[in-house]
Amino acid sequence: MVVPVPDVVSPVVVSLYIPAIFTGLLVGLIGLMAIAYQKRDIHILILTDIVGYGMLVMVAAVGTDLAEALILPGLVVELAEILAISELLMSREMRKLDKTTETVELIPVPINLNMEILETAPVFFAIILVIYGAFLSGFTGGAVAGAGILFYVLSKVTRGVPQNIWEGLSATAGVIWCLWLIGFLIFFVAPDYWMLGLFLAAFGLFIEVAYKAGLIGVIGREEFKREKE
């Protein structure tokens, strides 16, 4: 059975589907060939990402709004796998060097930057970005507002950020995540209240993504506490 494509879709877009599938498979094959030539583990790990791009091309080739919703989990899976494997690689190399007692810093935050602009600009920039992010809402807005909060944290590092703020922020992120889930559930359970669900999801996601910056603050806290002592 041939699934009818709506008339509003231009025939050019429809004819692009088969070339896009071949492109995706070809990208994957090129990635596999590159992996076959490489002998160093770190290069292999980086090259597997190319195969992941091939996967994204194939999912994106479908071209509907559902495909757009499927790209995001695909991307997240790619990221999660590459993170897991790189952790594994690091732990293996540390075992080989027998440096198990030493810890490796995740983000080397304490940079000694004593510039005047870092005293004055952060508040202004953070407020502008957070307000603009709230206006955008959703995932994009969360990223924008998160960038604002992150900029504030990173530039205030030299003076020290109180740790309660960051623990509170990351706890709030967890609670807000539930809001997003409830909003998502409303779509399925009670579709009549879609407006409420949409706003719960949009602003839950906005606050959640923005506060994820708080987690980086929590990790960074250990660093600058040690630096100050």
Added chain:
Amino acid sequence: MDITTLGGQLLGIIPLGDIVLYVTTFNLFMFAAALVFTVLIAMSKTEKQVEAEFGTLNDREKKVGKDEFKVRRFLSIICGLATAGAMITGDLFNFTLFVTLIGIVNIGIVSAVKEVDVLDSAFQYGIIAMLATLPLFGGAALILAATGTLSMFEIVNIPSTAMMIFGSILLFIGVAGESGVAPFFATKAEMFRTAGSPFLVIIHLSSLLVIVRAIEVILLISKPF
């Protein structure tokens, strides 16, 4: 292939908007089996490997530290839940996502072991699992493009086309790579050779259950008989 031919009695459907979950005897049994095993694993403690040393009276003991034990137990429970989810889900893309989650968690379970050889083979398995996402998601996307839906309850009623069969072959290659069966088993078998047995068993069990369910899914999509 009908749902009832493969899965026994159709016990009911759970309509959630576009996604219609269906519950058959087969799905329900596999789901319950995965959950029971997860509960058993959540309550168990790890084994200790003790070997007698040759020529002396000493024993060589391999223990799992408390932190490592906690992380492993957590990841094993996640792996069990993901397996149970893959058994019961009626959505093709959710199935692929559960399968990849199992792959990631399998790497996580062995990521903190002390043996370099085991870490080496886990790295190789991880590379294969990452490469397998291309046929896995690609196959699901092809089936979505060919049928216009991801709900298996709907796909069953659509006669299979060449594109759907190609998609289901890709899907099977993806599941095989992700769960480490037939052509890709060599590295995965090496992953078990470390202490901490009951948590390592879930790696094995999840791939067994997933492959059974994957065959059901592929038969539902490609309808060869």
